[in-house]
Structure formats: C-alpha cells, structure tokens
Amino acid sequence: MMDFDERLRVRLGRLDGAIPAPRPPSVSAAALRNAAMAQALPSRKKRGRRVVILLAAALLLGASVATAQRFLFPDVPQPALEAALAEVFAQSDCITASDATDAIRARLAALGYADWEIEPRSGAADARCVTAGLVTPYHVVILFPAPGRDVLEALGGVADELMRRCLGRNDATELVSSVLTSLGVADFSVRADPWGPQGAPLDQIDAYRSHVDAGCFVYVGIQDGRNVDLWGRWP
Amino acid sequence: MDLARAAPLEIDVEAELLAAYPALTRRLTVVLRDASEAEDVAQAAFARALEHRQRFSGGDVRAWFYTIGLRLAFNELRRRRRIHPQAAGDEPSWAMSSEPDLWIALAQLDPPQRAALLLSTLDGYTHSEIGEILGVPAGTVSSWLSRSKERLRVLLGDDGQ
Numbered sequence: 001m002m003d004f005d006e007r008l009r010v011r012l013g014r015l016d017g018a019i020p021a022p023r024p025p026s027v028s029a030a031a032l033r034n035a036a037m038a039q040a041l042p043s044r045k046k047r048g049r050r051v052v053i054l055l056a057a058a059l060l061l062g063a064s065v066a067t068a069q070r071f072l073f074p075d076v077p078q079p080a081l082e083a084a085l086a087e088v089f090a091q092s093d094c095i096t097a098s099d100a101t102d103a104i105r106a107r108l109a110a111l112g113y114a115d116w117e118i119e120p121r122s123g124a125a126d127a128r129c130v131t132a133g134l135v136t137p138y139h140v141v142i143l144f145p146a147p148g149r150d151v152l153e154a155l156g157g158v159a160d161e162l163m164r165r166c167l168g169r170n171d172a173t174e175l176v177s178s179v180l181t182s183l184g185v186a187d188f189s190v191r192a193d194p195w196g197p198q199g200a201p202l203d204q205i206d207a208y209r210s211h212v213d214a215g216c217f218v219y220v221g222i223q224d225g226r227n228v229d230l231w232g233r234w235p
Numbered sequence: 236m237d238l239a240r241a242a243p244l245e246i247d248v249e250a251e252l253l254a255a256y257p258a259l260t261r262r263l264t265v266v267l268r269d270a271s272e273a274e275d276v277a278q279a280a281f282a283r284a285l286e287h288r289q290r291f292s293g294g295d296v297r298a299w300f301y302t303i304g305l306r307l308a309f310n311e312l313r314r315r316r317r318i319h320p321q322a323a324g325d326e327p328s329w330a331m332s333s334e335p336d337l338w339i340a341l342a343q344l345d346p347p348q349r350a351a352l353l354l355s356t357l358d359g360y361t362h363s364e365i366g367e368i369l370g371v372p373a374g375t376v377s378s379w380l381s382r383s384k385e386r387l388r389v390l391l392g393d394d395g396q
Contacts, residue, residue, distance in 0.1 A: 004388055009356050011337050015265070016357055018333035022260035022274050025253070025281040191310075223310075231370065 078134055080111055085132050085141070094129035094148030104132065104141055115139055127225055128185060145225035154179050155228065159219040162230075163204075163211060169232055172217035176228050185226075192217060192230040200231065248288045251296035256281060258297070258358075259304045266308050266350050268342060270327060276311055280304035298360070302368045305350050312346050340390035347371070348379045355380055 002010070084107040089095060095103070097120050108116050121144040124130050129148035132141055147155070158179055162172055173190045180188050200208045200220045208218050208231070217232035256277060263273035280303045287303075330338035341349055347369055354360045354368060355376075362380070366373040387393075 004384065004393055005356075007393065008384065008387065011334050012353065012356050015330065015334040015337055016261055016353075018329045019261045019264050020270055020329060022257055022270075022277065025256060025278055 078136055081108075081113060081116075081134060081141075084108075084111060085134070089131055093150045097124045097127065097130045097143050100130050100132060100143055108141070113139070116141060118143065120144075123224070128187070129225065147222050147225045150183055151180065151185060152222075154183055155219060155222060162216070162218050163207065166211070166214060166216035168215065169217055169230070172219075172230050172232070176219070176230070180228070188226045188228060190228045190230060192232060248296055249285065252281060252284050252288075252300055255297040255300050259300055262301065262350065262353050262357075263304055263308050265341060265353055266305065266346050267311065270329075272311065273308075276307045277304055280307050283307070295364075297358075298364060298368055301354070301358075302370075305368065306370075308350075309346060336391060337387075340387050343386060343390060344383050348383045351376050351379045352383050 085104065088100065088103045088107065091103075092099075101118050101120075104118055108114070108118075116139045118141045120130070121142050123145045124143040127145035129146050129151075130143045131146035132143050134140075135142055155176075158176055161175065167175060169192045173192050176190045177188075200218065208220075211218055212231055212233055215233055217230045219228070220231045221229045223229065259280065260270075260273050260277040263276050264270045267273050267276065280300065284300050284303050326335070326338065341352075344352065350369060351365050354365045355362070360368070361373075362376040363373040365376045369376070
C-alpha cells in the first residue's frame with residue numbers, strides 16, 4: 001500500500017500533467033545570442049547595457065505578442081536598428097522618454113524604417129530615464145523605465161559598500177535610499193526581501209551567501225528602473 | 236574574447252534553459268495559480284537567465300532557472316496582493332478535471348511552501364537544494380514540507396486507508 005508521500009507524489013504528478021503545455025519562449029535564444037555577440041563590446045558593463053535593450057524586447061514580447069496573438073513581420077535580427085538605438089543611449093547617462101522618442105524617430109527615418117512605431121510602456125512617459133527595446137514582429141520600438149547610468153554606477157558603489165560592511169535591513173535600506181535621494185531620484189522603492197540571490201554576481205555568489213549568512217544585507221539588483229532589491233537572511 | 240570557444244558553452248546553457256522551460260512554467264502555474272501569468276513570468280525568467288548567462292558559473296542550470304523564475308513569481312504575488320488583496324478567480328478547467336480537491340487544497344499553502352513541495356515531490360531536490368533555490372535555510376524547508384504535508388493530509392481527508 002502506498003504511503004501518503006507516494007500518494008501525494010502521484011496526485012501532484014497527475015495535476016502537473018494536466019497543466020496546458022506552455023508556448024515556447026517567444027524570444028529567439030539564437031537571435032539574442034547572435035545580437036549580443038554581433039558587436040564586440042569591450043567591457044561587461046557595455047555588453048550588459050546592450051543586453052538590457054534585448055532583454056526589454058524579450059520581456060515585452062510576452063505581453064505584447066500574447067495579447068494580439070499574431071505576428072505581422074518575421075522576427076529577424078535588426079543589427080542596424082540595434083546599433084542606432086545603442087548610439088542614442090550611449091550619448092547620455094539618462095535620457096527622458098520625450099528626448100529618446102525624438103532621437104529614435106530621427107534614426108528610424110534615416111534608416112528607412114518609416115513603418116516602425118515608438119511606444120512608451122507603462123511608467124515610461126514619467127520616468128526619470130528610459131531605455132528601449134525592439135519588438136520586431138510588430139515593428140515597434142518600445143520605451144520603458146530604466147535607472148540611468150548614473151544610478152547604476154552609484155548602485156555598484158552601494159553593492160561594494162554592502163559587501164565591505166555588514167548592514168542590517170534598516171541600515172542597508174537607508175544607505176540605498178540616501179544614495180538615490182542624493183542623485184535626485186525620488187520615485188523608488190527598496191525591497192529588502194529574503195527571497196534569494198537572484199541578480200547577485202554569480203562569480204561572487206559564495207561571498208554574497210556568506211555575507212548574508214552572517215546577517216548582512218546585500219544588493220542584488222534593480223527592476224523596472226526603480227525597485228532596488230536587497231537580499232538578507234530569512235527573518 | 237574567443238567566441239569560437241565560448242559559443243558551445245552558451246549553446247549548452249540555452250539548450251538546458253529551453254529544456255527546463257516547460258517544467259518551470261508548470262511549477263509557476265501551481266505557485267501563482269494562473270497558467271497565463273505563469274507563462275509571462277517564465278518568459279521574463281527566460282530572458283533574464285539569458286541576460287545573466289555569462290555569469291552562470293556552472294552547476295545545475297535548471298535550479299538556477301527555477302531560482303530566477305520563483306523569485307519573479309514571489310515578486311508578482313506581492314504586487315498582486317497590493318493591487319488585488321484577497322482576489323479570487325475561477326478555478327481552471329484542467330485542474331477541475333484532474334485533481335480538483337488537491338488544487339483547492341494547495342491554495343491553503345503559502346506560495347513558498349507550495350514551491351518547496353513541488354521542488355521536493357516532483358523535481359526530487361533535497362531540502363538543502365530547495366533552500367538554495369528559495370533562499371532559506373534547509374531547516375526551514377524541512378519545517379515547511381512537514382507542515383504542508385500534514386495540512387494537505389487533513390484537507391484531503393487522507394487518513395491512510
């Protein structure tokens with residue numbers, strides 16, 4: 001006779017098997033890889049910024065494409081347009097949606113992409129800074145909130161500081177808040193939640209984990225250009 | 236950077252991510268209790284994993300992918316609680332036609348406990364490995380699993396007969 005654990009395993013397996021099969025990821029892994037490698041970027045930071053653009057497309061493909069349930073154009077790499085976007089965002093630490101729209105529209109026209117549209121996503125119009133991504137199947141350039149290079153660099157300093165010292169939840173939160181406030185960033189949140197190291201640099205993950213095990217909070221990323229994530233021990 | 240040498244490693248990671256994608260989506264469906272939202276979160280996790288794949292230092296790609304996906308799911312649940320506290324929707328037909336009482340009973344567990352139960356029961360991860368994925372000590376996982384199973388046993392009326 002099966003014990004409860006075994007019966008539960010069988011029933012969970014049955015439930016698991018009934019879940020509808022998901023559609024494959026709607027971003028092409030090969031396209032993402034090829035695009036990321038297409039230009040030899042000299043540093044991880046620059047490569048990271050480039051991939052952020054591609055990531056945006058990936059994130060938004062899910063929402064945009066799923067809503068309309070159709071693809072209008074082939075999802076093929078757009079190296080010329082990606083290079084043009086990279087150029088727009090390389091010119092400033094922080095660019096508003098309005099300025100980005102003007103600059104991108106000019107480059108779209110110059111490249112002969114007259115049918116492409118520029119679409120600000122939720123929160124982008126009022127964001128301090130934006131970045132952009134391509135949704136190639138719709139011929140859309142989306143704008144979405146981003147922290148800006150100055151904030152990213154400051155948060156890099158925060159990450160180092162939190163690894164040098166051992167700050168608890170409140171002190172770590174205050175440190176992040178004071179740094180962002182000093183940069184003139186008003187609309188942000190600090191999420192000192194305990195859900196793990198996601199976003200922490202994997203080549204330092206052991207050091208991060210040891211620091212957290214010692215009761216310290218560490219910086220593990222920023223999302224949506226305004227939500228700073230800290231990782232600390234489970235309360 | 237020697238792309239010719241780096242490429243095979245990247246392809247392997249991507250292939251493993253793609254292979255793990257359906258399972259992650261199914262785990263997220265039970266954790267979030269919404270197949271559509273689970274697909275959105277899995278999609279975001281896939282993109283984020285690709286973004287960070289250069290920093291993946293080896294080991295269990297699936298566990299790393301689960302870590303990213305579940306973290307995003309818990310963030311989504313917190314956001315959902317703020318916007319729609321106590322929101323309840325129709326139960327999905329696929330759950331109602333397979334294991335309706337189990338599906339409803341699982342709703343009584345906290346999302347991290349649901350996740351731990353799935354990772355243990357369906358994926359075979361140890362308590363220590365689940366602790367790594369969820370960012371909690373192994374002892375916490377053991378406690379969650381014990382309490383979850385006891386709660387389910389009561390809710391499902393499973394008295395061992």
